[in-house]
Amino acid sequence: MTIEQAVEHNAKIAEKIKELRQQQVSRYTVKVVERLESGRRQAVEETTTDYIEGSAVKGLYDDYRGIYPDKQRYFVVISEVENIKRVLKVALPTRTDDDREPPMHLSDPATG
Secondary structure: OOHHHHHHHHHHHHHHHHHHHHHOEEEEEEEEEEEOOOOOEEEEEEEEOOOEEHHHHHHHHHHHHHHOOOOOOEEEEEEEEEEOOOOOOOOOOOOOOOOOOOOOOOOOOOOO
16 A cells, blocks of 8 residues: 555544534533733633533534633633444545555566
């Protein structure tokens, strides 16, 4: 397998992992923090969500950013609290004979 093929293979696996993380169901803590004039920080709001998919976190952030639009004064922190453990069967992309190459120090038996 050449470097280009290995990079492509790893990109496929990373894409599959990203897709599965978006489908994972978890509980999240949403914390809105205010920056005070004195330089200190104070939690304005802290809530824990029900179990939601990872793909819904962006929408959740946008909702809270709509309530607290001043980015200089408020910031929103969303962290995962607990996720549902489940077994996933994943069929990763497999290498074919075309992807494989013999070691550099050995000749190719198909051509020799």
